[in-house]
Amino acid sequence: MNNPAPIRTGYTACPHDCPSTCALEVELFDDRTFGRVRGSRENSYTAGVICAKVARYAERVHHPDRLTKPLRRKGAKGEGNWQELSWDDALDLAAEGLLRAEEKWGPETVWPYFYAGTMGLVQRDSIHKLRHAKNYSGQFDSICTNAAWTGFFLGAGTMAGPDPREMAKSDCVVIWGTNAVATQVNVMTHAARARKERGARIVVVDIYDNPTAKQADLKLILRPGTDGALACAVMHILFRDGFADREYLQQYADDPDGLEEHLKSRGPQWAAEITGLSVDEIEAFASLVGHTKRTYFRLGYGFARQRNGVVNMHAASCIATVTGAWKYEGGGAFHSNASIFNLDKSEIMGTSMRDSSVRFLDQSQIGRVLTGNTEALRNGAPITALLIQNTNPVNVAPEQRLVKEGFLRDDLFTVVHEQFMTETAQLADIVLPATMFLEHDDIYRGGGHQFVVLGPKLIEPPLGPEPNLFVINELAKRLGVPDPEVFEPDATALIDGMLRKSGHGDIESLRENRWIDCQPDFETSHFVRGFAWPDGKFRFRLDWQDAAAPSRPPRSMGPQGPYEALPEFPDHVDLIEAADEKHPFRLATSPARTFLNSTFTETVSSKEREGRPELLIGRDDALAHDVADGTLVTIGNERGSVRLHARLVDGLKPGVLVSEGLWPNQAFVDGEGINVLTGADSIAPFGGAAFHDNHVWLRS
Numbered sequence: 001m002n003n004p005a006p007i008r009t010g011y012t013a014c015p016h017d018c019p020s021t022c023a024l025e026v027e028l029f030d031d032r033t034f035g036r037v038r039g040s041r042e043n044s045y046t047a048g049v050i051c052a053k054v055a056r057y058a059e060r061v062h063h064p065d066r067l068t069k070p071l072r073r074k075g076a077k078g079e080g081n082w083q084e085l086s087w088d089d090a091l092d093l094a095a096e097g098l099l100r101a102e103e104k105w106g107p108e109t110v111w112p113y114f115y116a117g118t119m120g121l122v123q124r125d126s127i128h129k130l131r132h133a134k135n136y137s138g139q140f141d142s143i144c145t146n147a148a149w150t151g152f153f154l155g156a157g158t159m160a161g162p163d164p165r166e167m168a169k170s171d172c173v174v175i176w177g178t179n180a181v182a183t184q185v186n187v188m189t190h191a192a193r194a195r196k197e198r199g200a201r202i203v204v205v206d207i208y209d210n211p212t213a214k215q216a217d218l219k220l221i222l223r224p225g226t227d228g229a230l231a232c233a234v235m236h237i238l239f240r241d242g243f244a245d246r247e248y249l250q251q252y253a254d255d256p257d258g259l260e261e262h263l264k265s266r267g268p269q270w271a272a273e274i275t276g277l278s279v280d281e282i283e284a285f286a287s288l289v290g291h292t293k294r295t296y297f298r299l300g301y302g303f304a305r306q307r308n309g310v311v312n313m314h315a316a317s318c319i320a321t322v323t324g325a326w327k328y329e330g331g332g333a334f335h336s337n338a339s340i341f342n343l344d345k346s347e348i349m350g351t352s353m354r355d356s357s358v359r360f361l362d363q364s365q366i367g368r369v370l371t372g373n374t375e376a377l378r379n380g381a382p383i384t385a386l387l388i389q390n391t392n393p394v395n396v397a398p399e400q401r402l403v404k405e406g407f408l409r410d411d412l413f414t415v416v417h418e419q420f421m422t423e424t425a426q427l428a429d430i431v432l433p434a435t436m437f438l439e440h441d442d443i444y445r446g447g448g449h450q451f452v453v454l455g456p457k458l459i460e461p462p463l464g465p466e467p468n469l470f471v472i473n474e475l476a477k478r479l480g481v482p483d484p485e486v487f488e489p490d491a492t493a494l495i496d497g498m499l500r501k502s503g504h505g506d507i508e509s510l511r512e513n514r515w516i517d518c519q520p521d522f523e524t525s526h527f528v529r530g531f532a533w534p535d536g537k538f539r540f541r542l543d544w545q546d547a548a549a550p551s552r553p554p555r556s557m558g559p560q561g562p563y564e565a566l567p568e569f570p571d572h573v574d575l576i577e578a579a580d581e582k583h584p585f586r587l588a589t590s591p592a593r594t595f596l597n598s599t600f601t602e603t604v605s606s607k608e609r610e611g612r613p614e615l616l617i618g619r620d621d622a623l624a625h626d627v628a629d630g631t632l633v634t635i636g637n638e639r640g641s642v643r644l645h646a647r648l649v650d651g652l653k654p655g656v657l658v659s660e661g662l663w664p665n666q667a668f669v670d671g672e673g674i675n676v677l678t679g680a681d682s683i684a685p686f687g688g689a690a691f692h693d694n695h696v697w698l699r700s
Contacts, residue, residue, distance in 0.1 A: 006027035006028055006029055006034075006035060007028060007029065007030070008028050009025050009026065009027065009028065010025070010026040010028050010034070010438075010456075010458035010459075011023070011024070011025060011026075011040070011454075011456075011514050012024050012026060012437065012438065012453075012454070012455045012456060012458060013437075013444040013446075013453035013454070013455045013515075014050065014054050014437075014444075015118040015119055015120055015437035015442070015444065015455065016054070016116075016118075016119065016596050016599060017115075017116035017117070017119055017144070017596065017597060018051075018183060018184055018448075018596065019183075019184050019301075019336065019446060019447045019448025019449075020045075020046070020184045020185065020186045020446055020448050020449065021119055021444045021445065021446035021448075021449075021451075021453065022039050022040070022043075022046040022049075022050045022054070022186065022446075023039065023040035023042075023043035023045075023046045023451065023453050023514070023515060024037055024038065024039065024040060024046075024050065024054070025037070025038045025039075025040050026038075026438065026458060028458060028459065031459060031460050032459050032460050032462070033058075033062070033459070034058060034061070034438065034458070034459060035058060036055065036058075037050065037054055037055050037056075037057045037058070038050065038055070040514075042514075043451065043453075043514075043515060044165055044517075045164060045165055045186055045190075045446070045449040045450070045451060046186060047186065047189050047190070049185055049186060049189045050185065051185045052594065053594050053595075053596065053600050053603075053605075053606060056603065056605055057438075059603040059604065059605060060419075060436065060600070060602070060603055061436050061438060061439075061459075063420075063602060063603065065420060065421070065602060066419060066420060066433070066462065066465070067418060067419060067420060067421060067425075067431065067432075067433035067434070067464075067465065068433050068462050068463065068464035068465060069084045069085070069433060069464050070084070070085040070086065070087055070089070070090030070091075070430070070431070070432050070433065070464075071083065071084060071085065071090075071430070071431040072085050072090065072093060072429070072430055073428065073429045073430070073431075077407070077408050077410075077427050077429075078408065078426055078427055080426065082431070087432075087466065087474075090430055090432060091432075091471075091474050091475060091478060092478060093430055094387075094415045094430045094432070094475060094478075095475055095478035095479050097385060097413040097415065097429065097430070098110050098385050098387065098413070098415070098475075098479060099479065099480075100413070101384040101385035101413055102134075102385075104384070105381040105382065105384055106381055107134050107135040107136050108135065108136065108137045108358060108359055108380055108381050109137075109381045109382060109383060109384045109385060110134065110136040110137065110383075110384075110385040110386075110387065111136065111137045111139070111361060111369070111383045111385070111386050111387075112127050112128075112130060112131045112136055112137075112139070112386075112387045112388075112389075113139060113363065113366065113386055113387065113388045113391065113393065114127045114139070114388065114389045114390045114391055115141070115143060115144075115363065115390055115391035116144070116390060116391070117389070117390030117391055117392075117599065118390055118437060118442070118468070119444055119445075120437065120442030120443065120444055120455060121343065121345060121348060121442065121443050121444070121445070121495075121498070122348055122441070122442050122443065122468075122469055122491045122494050122495060123390075123440060123442050123467055123468040123469055123491070124389075124390055124468070125345055125348050125349050126348055126349070126468060126469045126472045126494075127387070127389055127468070127472055128348075128349040128350060128351075129348065129349055129350030129353075129472060129476075129486065129487065130350075130387075130472050130475060130476055130479075130481070130487075131350075132349070132350045132351065132353040132354040132355070133350055133353050133476065133481040133482065133483065133486070133487075134479060134481060135355050135358050136358075137358065137359055137360070137361050137380075137383065138358055138359060138360040138361065138554075139360065139361060139363050140360045140361065140362045140363060140553050140554070140557060140687065141363055141551065142362050142363055142364045142365075142551075142553075142682070142687040142688050142689060143363050143364045143396075143397070143688075143689050144301065144304065144689075145301065145304060145336075145551060145688075146304060146551045146683065146686055146687045146688035147303060147304040147305075147306070147309035147310045147313065147683045147686075147688040148177075148299070148300075148301050148303045148304035148309060148313050148335060148336075149304075149335070149336065149338070149549065149550050149551050150310045150313075150547075150549045150550075150551065150552075150685070150686050151303060151309065151310040151311065151312065151313025151314040151317070152299065152313055152314070152317050152333075152335040152336070153548070153549050153550055154310075154314050154539060154542055154547055154549065155314050155317045155318060155321070155531075155538055155539055155540075156317065156333075156527070156531050156532060156538060157531050157532030157533040157538075157539070157548075158339045158531075158532035159335070159336045159337065159338035159339040159447075159550055160336075160337050160338075160339045160340050160520070160525065160532075161332055161333060161334035161335070161337070161525060162296065162326070162329075162330075162331065162332040162333075162334055162525050162526055163450065163519050163522075163525055164186075164187075164190065164298075164334060164337070164448060164449050164450070165190060165449075166190075166296060166329055166330045166331075167187065167190035167191050167193075167194055167296050167298065167330070168190040168191075168193040168194050168197070168330075169194065169198070169294075169329050169330035170191075170194045170198070170200050170294055170295065170296040170330035170331065171194070171198060171199075171200050171201070171292045171293075171294040171295065171330065172200055172201045172202075172203065172288060172289065172292040172294070172295040172296070173190075173191040173194055173195075173200060173201075173202050173203070173295075173296050173298060174203045174204075174205065174289070174295060174296065174297045174298065175187060175191065175202065175203065175204045175205070175212060175216075175298050175300070176203075176204075176205040176206075176227070176297060176298065176299050176300065176302075176316055177205065177206070177227065177299055177300040177301065177302030177303045177312075177313075177316070178212070178298070178299075178300020178301060178302055179206065179210045179211065179212045179213075179300075179302075179590065179591065180212050180298070180300070181210070181211035181212045181215065181593065182210070182211060182212070182591055182592065182593040183300075183301075183591050183596075184300075184448055186448070186449070187298055187448070188212070188215065191298075192215075194330070195217075201217045201218065201288060201292070202215065202216050202217050202218075203216060203217065203218045203219070203220070203285065203288065204216035204218075204219045204220070205219075205220045205222065205227065205230065206219070206220075206221060206222075206302070207221065207222060207223070207224045207302075207588055207590075207652075207653070207656060207658070207692075208221060208588075208590070208616065208649070208651055208652050208656070208658050209221060209649070209650060209651025209652070210590070211593065213651070218284065218285065218288065220277055220281055220285060221276075221277075221651055221652070221653060222275040222276055222277050222653070223274070223275055223276045223586070223653050223655075223656060224306065224576070224586050224588050224656060224692055224693065225306040225307070225308055225309075225312070225576035225586075225693060226271075226274050226275040226276070226572060227303065227306075227312035227313075227315065227316055228308065228311050228312040228315040228316075228570060228571055228572045228573065229266070229270070229271040229274040229275050229571075229572035230271055230275050230277065230282065230285075231312070231315035231316045231318065231319055231570060232263055232266035232271065232315060232570055232571060232572065233266055233267060233268045233270065233271030233272075233282050233286070234282065234285060234286040234289060234319055235259070235263050235266075235318060235319055235322050235570070236263040236264070236266050236267050236268070237267075237268065237282070237283065237286035237287070237290070238286060238289070238290050238319070238322050238323060239260045239263060239322070240267075241286075241287075241290060243286075243289075243290030243291070243322075243323060244256075244260070244322050244323070245322070245323055245324030245327075247324075248321075248324035248326075248327065249321070249322065249324075252321065252326075252527070252530065252531065252536070252537060252538055253321055253537055253538045253539075253540060254535070254537040254538065254539050254540055254541055255540050255541045256322075256540065258540070258541060258569065259318075259322075259540040259541075259569055259570070262568075262569040262570075262571075263569075263570075266571070266572075268282040268283055268286075271572075274572055276653040276654075289319060289323060290323065293323060293324065293325055293327075293328055293331060294325070294328045294329070294330045294331045295320070295323065295325050295331055296325075296330055296331055296332060296333075296334070297316065297317070297319065297320050297325075297332070297333040297334065298334055299313060299316055299317060299333060299334065299335045300335075302692065303316070304683075304688055305588070305689075305690055305691045305692035305693060306576060306683075306690055306692060306693045307561070307575040307576050307577065307681075307683050307684070307690045307693050308572075308573045308574075308575040308576055309683060309688065309690070310566070310683065310684065310685065310686075310688075311566060311567065311570070311571065311572075311573050311575075313335070314542070314570060315570035315571070316333070317333045317335070318538075318540060318570050319333070320332050320333040321333075321538045321540075326526050326527055327526065327528075328526075329522065329526075331526075332525075332526055336447040336448065337446070337447055337448070337449065337450055337518075337519075338447045338550065339532075339550070340450060340518050340519065340520060341445050341452060341502075341518050342502055342503070342518075343445065343452070343498055343502045343504075344498055344501035344502045345498060346501075347486075347489070347494060347497050347498065347501075348494050348498060350486060353482075353483065353486070356554075359378045359380050359556065360378070360553065360554050360556065360557055361376065361377070361378065361383075362376065362553075362557075362680075362682065362687065363397075364397065364398060364680050364682075364687070364688070364689040365399075365680045365682075366393050366397050366403055366406070367397060367398070367399040367400070367401070367402025367403035367405070367406055367680060368399070368402060368680060369383055369406070370383060370402070370403065370405070370406020370407065370409065370412065371402050371405055371406045378556070378557070383412070384411055384412055384413065385412070385413045385414070385415075386412065386413070386414045386415065387415050387417075387475075388414065388415065388416045388417065388418075388424060388428075389417045389434075389468050389471070390468070391424075392418075392422040392423065392424045392425075392597075392598045393424055394407055394422070394423040394424040394426075394427060394665070395422065395423045395424065395598045395662065395664055395665055395673060395675070396597055396598050396662060396675065397675065397680075398675055398678035398679055398680040398689050398691065399639060399675070399676075399678065399679065399680045400640075400665070400672065400673060400675040400676045400678075401639065401640050401672070401676055402680075403675075404427075407424070407427040408427060413429050414427065414428040414429050414430075415428060415429065415430045415431075415432065416428040416430070416431050416432070417431075417432040417433075417434050417468060417471050418431060418432070418433070418434055419433070419434045419435075419436060419465070420602050422598065422664075423664060423665055423666065432466070432471060433464045433465040433466070434465055434466070434467070434468065434471075435461045435465045435466060435467045436461070436465075437455060438457070438458045438459050439457060439458075439459055439460065439461035439465065439467075440457050440461075440467035440468075440469075440491065441455070441456055441457045441490075441491040441492050441495065442455040442491060442495075443455060443495045443498070443499075443510075445518075450517055450518050450519035451515045451516065451517055451518070452504065452510075452515060452516040452518060453514065453515040454495075454507070454510045454511060454514060454515070456511065467491070469490070469491055469494075472487070473487045473488070492507055495507050495510075504516055540569060540570065541568055541569060542566070542568060542569075544559075544563050544566045544684075544685045545559060545563065545685070547685075549686050551686060551687070552686045553686055553687050557687075559684070559685050559686070560682035560683065560684060560685060560686055560687040560688075561575075561681065561682040561683050561684030561685065561687070562575060562684050563684040563685035565684065566684055566685060575684065576690075576693050577679065577690070577693050577694055577695045578695060579655055579695050580695065582697060583637055583695035583696055583697050584655060584697065584698075585621075585635070585655055585656070585657050585695065585696050585697065585698055586655060586656055586657070586693075586694065586695055586696070587635065587657045587658070587659065587677060587692075587694040587695070587696045588656070588657070588658050588659075588691075588692035588693075588694075589658075589659050589661060589662070589674050589675070589677075589678060589691050589692060589694075590658050590659070590660050590661075590692065591660065591661070591662070592610050592660040592661055592662070592663075593609070593610075593660075594606040594609045594610055595610065595661065595662060595663075597662055598662050598664065601662070601663060601664050601667075610660075610663075612644075612645060612663075612667065613644045613645070613659065613661065613663040613667055613668050613673075613674070614644060614645050614646065614647040614659070614660070615633060615635065615644050615645070615646050615647065615657055615658075615659050616647055616649045616652065616657065616658040616659070616660070617633075617646050617647070617648060617649070617652070617657055617698075618648075618649065618650070618651075618652035618653070618654060618656070619648050619649075619650065620654060621652075621654055621655065621657075622646065622648050625698055625700055626700055627646045627648075627698075627700045628646070628648075629646065629647060629648045630645055630646065630647075631645065631646045631700055632644070632645055632646075632669065633645070633646050633698055633699065633700050634698070634699045634700075635657065635677065635696045635697065635698050635699075636677070636696060636697055636699075637677055637694060637695055637696045637697065639676060639677055639678070639679065640672070640676040640677060641676070641677075642668060642670070642672055642673070642674060642676050642677060643668065643669040643670055644659065644668060644669065644674075646700075657696065657698070659674050661673075661674055662674070662675075675691075677694050677696060678690070678691050678694055679693075679694065
């Protein structure tokens with residue numbers, strides 16, 4: 001049956017964990033149904049383009065498998081037997097379970113665990129208000145951004161940079177460490193415009209010939225974790241061949257002479273042996289960058305997935321300083337605009353109630369936490385109760401076997417607020433149905449661009465699901481929080497209060513304008529008045545232990561990983577999980593085009609597009625190991641093993657494997673997913689999870 005013509009257009013933002021958080025236009029048919037979702041043509045960053053998975057969002061909202069009733073587990077965890085409840089009964093039972101845990105072990109035994117299933121500032125971050133009001137254990141957010149943010153920040157002193165729309169005004173766009181076609185399509189919009197209108201060259205630096213690399217004029221496929229070596233060799237050539245902007249360096253950099261001296265032994269032959277690139281490839285890249293002052297380095301989150309990712313990100317960001325590319329419109333280096341928004345979320349998060357003595361636990365180490373690892377627990381009480389929103393750790397967290405073992409504990413009480421029966425929800429005691437982004441009010445900001453975008457409620461949810469804020473406020477009533485009045489404001493009041501406190505007007509003006517452009521002026525964005533350190537100098541030379549960083553762990557946790565091994569200047573540092581005789585391959589768990597972490601794995605079109613879990617293996621490696629296309633192979637390491645089908649590809653360095661996902665564990669032959677193989681040891685110096693940094697063996 002065809003839908004009728006839309007009666008109106010709704011305006012909102014994509015809620016998902018993508019740097020673009022695109023501005024959207026939605027065809028609304030009635031109060032509950034909608035049709036096509038389009039990128040806003042009026043928003044100068046979204047520019048009318050969105051990814052295919054969000055364009056088909058009606059598949060998710062109107063999916064027959066959506067959770068619509070609160071559920072209580074019957075029988076053993078994971079058996080799949082559930083009893084339907086009213087919301088009042090479900091919330092009462094949830095509160096009783098949390099209070100029971102607290103009575104025995106104290107409030108730190110409860111761990112509110114969340115992440116970026118929605119990027120909405122209200123529906124995502126309001127869980128902190130309950131955490132602070134009850135003195136529940138804190139969460140150190142380590143699973144995504146840390147290594148990349150730290151590496152960029154240590155150079156520039158801020159998480160900001162040239163206007164991302166300036167990619168369209170560049171003469172060379174270097175897309176490094178991100179498969180933008182799959183994960184942030186708007187980067188390709190502006191880069192392609194530069195190529196069409198200016199004849200700009202597009203360079204892609206990655207570990208395999210993914211869809212972004214296939215669109216490049218120059219693609220550099222290197223071994224995982226060797227980006228720092230490539231960056232150092234490029235800078236060596238820039239100094240060697242007279243492309244370094246020495247006048248700029250003397251004014252804007254801390255120790256250019258020390259950097260040049262350090263790089264004298266880091267030439268293209270040295271880097272070729274580390275990266276697997278040829279000397280000619282490295283020379284060609286350096287020559288292009290050296291001859292093209294208006295080069296825009298778009299640096300992605302792939303850096304965050306390696307144990308040496310902080311060093312690699314910093315090294316890549318240094319190139320723009322050596323050439324002086326920051327001086328030009330369409331030039332410089334950019335990773336995230338996180339520092340420009342200055343949004344006061346204190347009321348949303350209840351920060352005034354925070355007790356700084358409460359411990360923090362590393363979200364990436366949830367498996368170790370739930371299985372009683374003393375170090376992971378910070379020598380404190382065990383976790384005997386979880387409240388989970390916006391994440392699916394049984395699927396997405398590293399060391400999956402430990403995670404699942406922890407969730408199966410009989411003494412662990414778990415409440416999961418979700419849209420679908422995820423593999424985490426399957427192991428819960430209480431499951432609560434959640435609304436989707438079109439069904440509640442929220443507000444979004446995009447790290448990959450400069451806009452704050454309102455996301456108003458556009459349709460009514462099916463009978464049953466409720467927003468995250470509703471669950472937090474209702475639990476607070478039942479948990480005896482000291483200041484119940486702080487849980488009274490609804491989402492619109494919280495949005496309005498945040499905007500007013502932040503100097504961004506009010507919610508009514510945002511309703512009218514739809515978004516706020518927060519991009520600083522050219523001089524600020526390009527650091528014309530100096531970089532964001534007190535001396536105004538970009539930092540080549542780093543003091544790792546005392547450095548400031550936007551995602552530095554609390555002092556109680558201290559430095560993370562083998563920080564003593566980090567180099568003073570940009571370099572290649574051997575902190576990766578290197579291949580060895582027992583584990584001759586290195587595995588990256590890269591994102592699939594039509595999934596977003598564990599979201600969209602339930603939609604028919606995404607599953608049909610992706611097919612099945614597969615292992616990308618180079619043809620020479622396949623021949624050497626007697627692997628044919630479609631062969632069921634086993635890969636493993638000290639953490640476990642996984643079976644999946646091989647797909648033979650070109651464009652991989654020898655000894656490198658890639659598994660695109662993230663597929664549900666149950667989609668794999670043995671019901672165990674790829675994160676069985678990933679480790680949760682912290683990235684130096686300030687934490688993170690190295691999902692793309694795994695040595696493995698392979699058997700056919």
